[in-house]
Structures are given as C-alpha cells and as structure tokens.
Amino acid sequence: MPAAGANASAPATPPAPHPEPPGTGRRVYNRGPSKPNGQVQMSQQDANVDPAEVAKFEALAARWWDPESEFWPLHRMNPMRLDYLDERVGLAGKRVLDVGCGGGLLSEAMAARGATVTGIDLGEAPLAVARLHLHESGVEVDYRCISAEALAAEQAGSYDLVTCMELLEHVPEPDSTIRACARLLKPGGQAVFSTINRTPQAYLFAIVGAEYLLNMLPRGTHQYARFIRPAEMVRWARVAALEAREVVGVRFNPLARSFRVAPPTDINYMALFQRGS
Numbered sequence: 001m002p003a004a005g006a007n008a009s010a011p012a013t014p015p016a017p018h019p020e021p022p023g024t025g026r027r028v029y030n031r032g033p034s035k036p037n038g039q040v041q042m043s044q045q046d047a048n049v050d051p052a053e054v055a056k057f058e059a060l061a062a063r064w065w066d067p068e069s070e071f072w073p074l075h076r077m078n079p080m081r082l083d084y085l086d087e088r089v090g091l092a093g094k095r096v097l098d099v100g101c102g103g104g105l106l107s108e109a110m111a112a113r114g115a116t117v118t119g120i121d122l123g124e125a126p127l128a129v130a131r132l133h134l135h136e137s138g139v140e141v142d143y144r145c146i147s148a149e150a151l152a153a154e155q156a157g158s159y160d161l162v163t164c165m166e167l168l169e170h171v172p173e174p175d176s177t178i179r180a181c182a183r184l185l186k187p188g189g190q191a192v193f194s195t196i197n198r199t200p201q202a203y204l205f206a207i208v209g210a211e212y213l214l215n216m217l218p219r220g221t222h223q224y225a226r227f228i229r230p231a232e233m234v235r236w237a238r239v240a241a242l243e244a245r246e247v248v249g250v251r252f253n254p255l256a257r258s259f260r261v262a263p264p265t266d267i268n269y270m271a272l273f274q275r276g277s
C-alpha cells in the first residue's frame with residue numbers, strides 16, 4: 001500500500017501497541033509455523049508469504065473498488081502509474097503479469113489499455129472481488145491464486161512486462177519475489193516495482209502520520225523494517241539479471257489527494273528494470 005492512507009474506521013488487524021522505531025537494517029521475519037529445530041513447515045514455492053499480511057487484505061477486500069474505502073490511495077495512484085507504464089513500456093499488445101494484483105485496480109486498467117493481463121495474488125478474497133468486477137467492467141483479465149515463485153516454475157520467460165506494485169513491503173523475502181519476476185520475463189522484458197523507502201521520512205509519513213496521528217490507514221498496515229531502500233532493490237534485481245533503467249519518486253499531495261511522479265524517492269517510489277536479451 002502507498003504511504004498516504006485512507007479514512008479507515010476499523011483497523012484491519014488489532015492495532016500494534018506502538019509503531020516500530022526506525023532501525024537501520026531490514027528485519028528477517030519468521031515466515032510461519034516452525035518446527036522446534038527452526039525449520040519452516042511450508043513448501044518451498046509457497047514459503048515466501050506472511051499469512052498475517054494476506055489476512056489484512058482479505059478482511060478489507062469487499063471494499064476494494066470503493067474509491068473512498070481504505071484503498072483510496074491505490075485508486076488515486078492508479079492513473080499516475082498507468083500513464084507511467086504506458087509511457088515507459090507501452091501497454092497495448094503486451095503480455096503483462098501483475099504480481100500481488102489484489103482486487104485488480106491496476107490489472108483491469110492495463111487490460112483496458114490493450115494489454116493481455118494475468119493477475120496473481122495469494123489472497124482469495126481480493127481475487128474473488130477482482131473476478132466479480134470483470135462482470136461490471138467487461139474487461140478481460142486472467143486471475144490466479146498462485147505465488148510468483150510457483151508461476152515462475154510454470155511459465156518462465158513468458159511476459160513482456162511484470163508489474164509488482166505495493167507488494168514487496170508485505171513479503172518476507174522480497175528478493176525472492178524479484179527473482180521470480182525476473183524469471184517470468186521474456187528476454188528484454190521489463191519489470192516495474194513500487195514500494196516504500198526505509199527512511200525516517202517514510203517512517204514519519206507512512207506509519208506515524210498515516211496510521212497513528214491522522215488515522216488515514218488501518219494501524220499495522222505497514223512495518224517499518226519491511227520498507228526497502230532503492231539500493232537494496234537495485235542490488236537484488238541485479239542478482240536476478242535485471243538492469244535498473246530508472247528509479248522515480250512518487251509524491252503525495254494531501255490537498256489534492258493525488259499522486260505524481262517527482263524526483264524525491266525518500267518515501268514512495270517506483271523502479272523500472274529490464275531483463276537482458
């Protein structure tokens with residue numbers, strides 16, 4: 001989710017007692033039920049998910065397409081990111097995968113611009129909402145409940161563009177997601193990731209401001225330690241043979257409640273990568 005929040009009345013999860021203080025590094029999270037010896041009891045392909053994170057979005061999913069719901073920042077971001085994708089990559093005629101598609105705001109919008117879109121998510125409820133919405137819009141999107149890692153084992157080298165927006169900060173091992181996205185790309189294909197930087201400014205705006213002072217986002221939506229610095233993203237992408245093309249800031253204007261692309265990357269940002277051909 002972006003750093004600006006919604007007019008949420010009920011938190012998606014019980015509020016944390018207090019926001020986490022900024023630390024310097026990314027914390028390694030427990031990924032699920034562990035055996036006494038510390039081994040995670042999950043299959044390799046589905047291990048990179050935090051069920052509590054998915055549950056937050058499942059609880060709110062019915063309101064996904066309500067532009068005044070908790071998801072209003074995603075609604076407000078959509079035109080900006082859609083234009084960015086169309087300008088930089090071009091959507092018409094492209095085969096696109098939207099990883100962590102949620103209720104399908106971006107997937108549908110890309111399909112409406114002429115792309116052939118597959119949307120994947122590990123939340124059943126957001127996917128059900130996304131599928132229902134297709135009846136209303138008349139747009140075609142193929143929605144599947146599968147992880148990026150599992151899909152990469154099935155469909156490596158298949159997509160012209162992989163989008164992964166506002167997801168990486170909810171995943172235990174974002175580098176694994178990035179590797180899977182890279183594998184899913186055709187040679188020369190492009191990937192766009194958006195997330196929140198791990199800076200004091202992001203801590204102040206995205207957590208203290210949006211979740212605690214202004215009650216704009218449900219408390220517990222974001223965990224500071226999971227925010228990602230652009231340099232970390234670029235490093236993980238490089239390991240996955242993705243070359244960074246550009247990193248752009250995404251700025252929120254609280255008066256207009258709108259987002260735009262702007263140079264500072266200290267809070268929200270998007271990054272464009274290309275797989276070698």
Ligand code: SAH
Pocket residue numbers: 001048049050053054057058074099100101102103105106120121122123126147148164165166167170171
């Ligand atoms: N990308 C969408 C939705 C962002 S909300 C948009 O920007 O409009 C984050 C989404 O990620 C939720 O739908 C949640 O269910 C999903 N999610 C969380 N962890 C996931 C994981 N490990 N794999 C795939 N999706 C995940």
